Amino acid sequence: MKFKVSAELAYEVKAPSTLILNVHALRTARQTVLQEELLIDPYIKAEELPSTNGENRFVRLDITEPGEFSIKYEATVDNYYEIKDYRSFQEVPVSRFDPAVLTYLNPSRYCQSDKLYRLANNTFGQINNSYSQVVAVTEWIHKNVEYLSGFSNSETSAYDTVTQQAGVCRDFAHLGIALCRALTIPARYFTGYAYKLIPADFHACFEAYIGGEWILFDATKLAPLNGLVKIATGRDAADAAIASIFGDVYCNYVKADCQMVEDEPFNPIYYTKSVFDGVTYL
Structure with missing residues (x-):
């Protein structure tokens, strides 16, 4: 199932500062990033930081001059979901x-x-x-x-x-x-x-x-x-903050969006119950 995701952020910087962004779609065994683009206006060098446990994709921006700048991230992601019956699974101690x-x-x-x-x-x-x-x-x-x-x-x-x-x-x-x-x-x-x-x-x-x-x-x-x-x-x-700010920086605008890429049937999955009898139906 393919999704197109996007994030838009705008900041005002009053003094030299560092911003660590966390808006990139994560690459996992069940989530493949097919295409992505990060745009920063005006241009600021962005450095992706290695994740020790593979749990995030932090990007660091070092901002040396006061002013305003905007960030736009877009990606196409292919996700795989699986429904399992955990009512009689083997407990792991x-x-x-x-x-x-x-x-x-x-x-x-x-x-x-x-x-x-x-x-x-x-x-x-x-x-x-x-x-x-x-x-x-x-x-x-x-x-x-x-x-x-x-x-x-x-x-x-x-x-x-x-x-x-x-x-x-x-x-x-x-x-x-x-x-x-x-x-x-x-x-x-x-x-x-x-x-x-x-x-x-x-x-x-x-x-x-x-x-x-x-x-x-x-x-x-x-x-x-x-x-x-x-x-x-x-x-x-x-x-897992979307943005960690170190310095005199103010956020003026935040927007996030997620849409399906393909025109295919979407059957939403939620957990429903009967709960206290130990049985859960999907």
Whole structure:
């Protein structure tokens, strides 16, 4: 399934600064970047930074002169999605986790799983299947947290979202990650482009490590799971920010979009439930 994604950003620079962008579509075993272009006006040299774990494609811009500049990124991406039945999968014990996965069991800046241990285990601990636990977490967040555009800020954490019971996609993702980690299920942040997201924007959700694989979940249910194009993953939003600014720089404009390239039938995939009986239907 092919998608055309794009991002447009505009900045005003008051003094020499450095900007690290994170808008490039990620290359993975299931996501192929067929074509892409990055345009910067006026021209600024862009350096793509190597990713140690293959979880992002950071681009660094060193801006030496004050002024305004704009960035436009476009790419055509071919994605492959697979539906699996995880109701009777083989659990992988922590002792057999790949070492790279272990970091996603720990609390992080926005995902204080240690503070949510009691809530997670009292609410979901009786479910004896990790996949069904994560689906139950997703459904619980969707039911108990109200999506309110602009409600939270860059300091809002999963613990804040539980108490305030409102947030944006970033907050839904952080809460899902924190509750999964409290249940000893590795989970990581996902940011990407989203097809059929209204209004069009960058989107955040999360992945849980189940049966030796990373599985995608979205508690907002604002975009179909098979309409997401991955940009980056990380422990939380601090690892996968669209832009990290070092210096006197102000963002004046942000726009993201995702459209299908081919005129082919699109059958959206969402998780639905019956949850607490341990069965989830796709």
